[in-house]
Amino acid sequence: MKPLEGLKIVTVEHFAAGPYGSMLLADLGATVIKVENVKTGGDPARRLGPHFLGDNDSLVFQGWNTCKQSLALDLKDPDDRRAFESVVRTADAVMNNLRGDQPGRIGLDYASLRHLNPKLVCLHISAYGRNNSRAAWPGYDYLMQAEAGLMHLTGDPSADPTRFGVSIIDFMTGTLGVTGLLAGVLKARTSGEGSDVDVSLFDVALHQLGYVGTWYLNEGIESNRVPRGSHMSVSPVQTFTSADGWLYVMCMTEQFWRLMLEKLGRQDLAEDPRFVDQNLRSRHRDELTPILDREFARQTTKHWLKVFEGTLPIAPIYTVKEALDNPFVQEVEMISAVPHSSRPDMRLLASPLRFNGQRPRQRAGSAFGADNAGLLRAEARPVNG
Numbered sequence: 001m002k003p004l005e006g007l008k009i010v011t012v013e014h015f016a017a018g019p020y021g022s023m024l025l026a027d028l029g030a031t032v033i034k035v036e037n038v039k040t041g042g043d044p045a046r047r048l049g050p051h052f053l054g055d056n057d058s059l060v061f062q063g064w065n066t067c068k069q070s071l072a073l074d075l076k077d078p079d080d081r082r083a084f085e086s087v088v089r090t091a092d093a094v095m096n097n098l099r100g101d102q103p104g105r106i107g108l109d110y111a112s113l114r115h116l117n118p119k120l121v122c123l124h125i126s127a128y129g130r131n132n133s134r135a136a137w138p139g140y141d142y143l144m145q146a147e148a149g150l151m152h153l154t155g156d157p158s159a160d161p162t163r164f165g166v167s168i169i170d171f172m173t174g175t176l177g178v179t180g181l182l183a184g185v186l187k188a189r190t191s192g193e194g195s196d197v198d199v200s201l202f203d204v205a206l207h208q209l210g211y212v213g214t215w216y217l218n219e220g221i222e223s224n225r226v227p228r229g230s231h232m233s234v235s236p237v238q239t240f241t242s243a244d245g246w247l248y249v250m251c252m253t254e255q256f257w258r259l260m261l262e263k264l265g266r267q268d269l270a271e272d273p274r275f276v277d278q279n280l281r282s283r284h285r286d287e288l289t290p291i292l293d294r295e296f297a298r299q300t301t302k303h304w305l306k307v308f309e310g311t312l313p314i315a316p317i318y319t320v321k322e323a324l325d326n327p328f329v330q331e332v333e334m335i336s337a338v339p340h341s342s343r344p345d346m347r348l349l350a351s352p353l354r355f356n357g358q359r360p361r362q363r364a365g366s367a368f369g370a371d372n373a374g375l376l377r378a379e380a381r382p383v384n385g
Helices: 019-029 059-063 078-089 102-106 139-146 168-191 201-207 210-219 256-264 265-271 278-283 285-296 300-306 320-325 327-331
Strands: 008-012 032-035 069-073 092-094 121-126 195-200 238-240 248-250 314-316 335-337 346-349
Touching: 008 019, 008 078, 008 300, 019 059, 019 092, 019 121, 019 168, 019 195, 059 314, 059 346, 069 078, 069 335, 121 168, 139 201, 168 201, 195 201, 201 285, 238 285, 248 285, 248 300, 256 265, 256 285, 278 285, 320 327
Parallel strands: 008 032, 008 092, 032 069, 092 121, 121 195
Antiparallel strands: 238 248, 248 314, 335 346
């Protein structure tokens, strides 16, 4: 099932946030036409190594661009601009993830494009937004993690400030961006009027502070990193050592706390005055941790997973290899075969969405400029440069 079939998106994008968001739409059946700069060889992610797929393509690029078409143009060239507008005329939305000052300059905003289609929705994914003192600033995911306080909250208190292991702000911004795009399209279909939709990496990063931000805004509480990847206020919710590795345990409720103690044979801890309720356990986390470490260290990770299976929220702490080789990943079909002309056995992470129990099928993203002839009229100028 491809629920977005019939939706047409034209996107001027590169690297991660925009491509990740538009890929979600493409995998769900939307026609996503990726406009790439003919002068520079297209999206720089095509040349982002170290693992390449023939000429001007890479595993990084394919991981963010499945099911998309490629249209190679120079938007500053009058003929190519006319070709671009001919494609936009029948689109539902145009999106970009350029610097905040660029969409207005090169005519990618609603004011510039509404004459082509008054229902058009224009999504702008930028670093800091389009209408403020930082509109012209370049910016990337890790900078946002730094300035929004996320690096200050990540890692062990004794360690340096630490970023997330992946570009989570890029992916969150892309996801929220296309959520706004779809909302705009729905509104345009009933009102007949399109719009600009804006989302920035900075805003999304700050929004991820969640309750930590709410605590500060209302109580002046300045949260800091806590040891063992612990929850800020609930305990025990943290890592523990097993005989051969690490576990993450989440006793988010009193029921889970007492279940864990029963299975560990340590019901005595429920009566310990330091640990009798959630607030006290959080306050005495440093005393509780070594006690539970000793208990979990008596057996292997596999043993504890079996003991608590389906009853206590618990997970092994895996390497990337272990995570992707996990049999459960195969069971839920989160890895899909996506043949590529240079790599027939290419595998990618599948769409996390299911419709009627099925994940949308994926195909490799088009080669640079491969769809020019099909997308443009016969008299359109061929790819040059």
